[in-house]
Amino acid sequence: MTSPRLSRRNLLIGSLGVAATAALAACSGGSSQTGPTPAVTRPFGAPAPIQPSAGQQVVENSLVARQTTVDLAGQQVSTWAYGDAFPGPLLRANAGDFLRITLDNQLPADTSIHWHGIRLRNAADGVPGVTQDPIRAGEKYVYEFTAPDPGTYFFHPHTGVQLDRGLYAPLIIDDPHEPGNYDAEWVIVLDDWIDGTGTTPDDVLAKLIADGGPTAGGMSGMGHGGMNHGAMGTAPWGDAGDVTYPHFLINGRPPKDPQVLTATPYQKVRLRFINAASDTIFSVALGGHRMTITHADGHAVNPTEVGAFYIGMGERYDAIVTLGDGAFPLVARPFGKTSGGQAMAVVRTGSGSAPDADATATELAGNVLIGSQLSPAESAKLPSRAPDVTVGLSLDGSMQPYQWGMNGAAYGANKPLTVKQGQRMRINVQNATMMTHPVHLHGHTFALPSGLRKDTVLMAPMQSLAIDLEADNPGDWMIHCHNIYHAEAGMMIALKYA
Ligand code: C2O
Ligand code: CU
Numbered sequence: 001m002t003s004p005r006l007s008r009r010n011l012l013i014g015s016l017g018v019a020a021t022a023a024l025a026a027c028s029g030g031s032s033q034t035g036p037t038p039a040v041t042r043p044f045g046a047p048a049p050i051q052p053s054a055g056q057q058v059v060e061n062s063l064v065a066r067q068t069t070v071d072l073a074g075q076q077v078s079t080w081a082y083g084d085a086f087p088g089p090l091l092r093a094n095a096g097d098f099l100r101i102t103l104d105n106q107l108p109a110d111t112s113i114h115w116h117g118i119r120l121r122n123a124a125d126g127v128p129g130v131t132q133d134p135i136r137a138g139e140k141y142v143y144e145f146t147a148p149d150p151g152t153y154f155f156h157p158h159t160g161v162q163l164d165r166g167l168y169a170p171l172i173i174d175d176p177h178e179p180g181n182y183d184a185e186w187v188i189v190l191d192d193w194i195d196g197t198g199t200t201p202d203d204v205l206a207k208l209i210a211d212g213g214p215t216a217g218g219m220s221g222m223g224h225g226g227m228n229h230g231a232m233g234t235a236p237w238g239d240a241g242d243v244t245y246p247h248f249l250i251n252g253r254p255p256k257d258p259q260v261l262t263a264t265p266y267q268k269v270r271l272r273f274i275n276a277a278s279d280t281i282f283s284v285a286l287g288g289h290r291m292t293i294t295h296a297d298g299h300a301v302n303p304t305e306v307g308a309f310y311i312g313m314g315e316r317y318d319a320i321v322t323l324g325d326g327a328f329p330l331v332a333r334p335f336g337k338t339s340g341g342q343a344m345a346v347v348r349t350g351s352g353s354a355p356d357a358d359a360t361a362t363e364l365a366g367n368v369l370i371g372s373q374l375s376p377a378e379s380a381k382l383p384s385r386a387p388d389v390t391v392g393l394s395l396d397g398s399m400q401p402y403q404w405g406m407n408g409a410a411y412g413a414n415k416p417l418t419v420k421q422g423q424r425m426r427i428n429v430q431n432a433t434m435m436t437h438p439v440h441l442h443g444h445t446f447a448l449p450s451g452l453r454k455d456t457v458l459m460a461p462m463q464s465l466a467i468d469l470e471a472d473n474p475g476d477w478m479i480h481c482h483n484i485y486h487a488e489a490g491m492m493i494a495l496k497y498a
Pocket of ligand 1: 114314440442480
């Protein structure tokens, strides 16, 4: 039965359904079509409605995707967003709830929504051409799925490079049985920003391909062998990114107009970090504090105290921090990027002058944790089992020319990986490039050799890593680099159930 819940959580997501009545902003510069002209055939048709099971809570909401104009510290940027702001409205439910989310596509282009990290039914995974038809301009589409696992997630289109516009928002799945031993909770969404600053992500991608790689920012493509130690423990990890961004944002705000997060001294806060950037790995620290990391991509880890940590595109980390008394910079420093500054928010519990836009956190100069070195909580371990099937997955390509692929060819030309339901699958991932790539798997989580559960993992240049997954969610799924420019240039492959 459909019963909208009247809880605190519902209040938090209530604004999702509010479609502003203001006329569509007449925007310039945000209207280029994404991707090639779509085929006319619509093999998937309208999504078949499904029903929640008896007693299952239903969380219903709607989103409007459309052009809007947003102020970034005085610069007006025209972009595409959910509900006229980025990040879009927080969506929240309990583990086991049935989500029914309607997307109203008022963009001048096709779109879709992918629920990043959720082990959902295949038909709701949001990949046009693989799990659904593209959602055309002016159309509505209803996503219905159960969110089985608690954790910090987000959602974004799986259409072209739309992720690099303002189309992203946090999705929190709560564990109703978790004690929640903290006083406050802050969701911290990181992003790199270029849209509406005289270019669009589509133009950026076209230029990368036309120019055969970046022409600004000192990138040189292949050949940083001297930095490469072939393992994740030795950052820097080769070339950092392909795009020179003018802004880096925390919760949609640049450091010159930072979000101010307020609390009282000595309060314990749960921070939920989401990296929604398209081309930027960040190192993150809260000046004057140490944080205890509790979850990686939603999965519990053995609590680990750090001064700073890396977060790749598509990764999420939860941390607990006990706040000091004063005003502190929460800094996300783009890894390996020399222009565009940093992302910053202010944490204020007392008096004291606000940190400058370029304030540093001394913690960033110390040891910076790499998430794959965390150890899994016992409860989060994938039960050990010998693999029934083992396959290889190479990450291939180069910046010059700007060509990326998996298993020797670009997506579409490469051969899907296959698995049978019930099998334990091992994927031996080999990064055969000189860049670091965040590798993301849809519809499942995988275990690293340590047992750590993730759905997105940073792979250093030339690094090899075996990831194991339980083939318990039939359908056609994607594995891809979460650098959206790499993905669009071919660094994707399908995982199909035979
Ligand atoms: Cu967040 Cu297929 O990606
Ligand atoms: Cu990549």
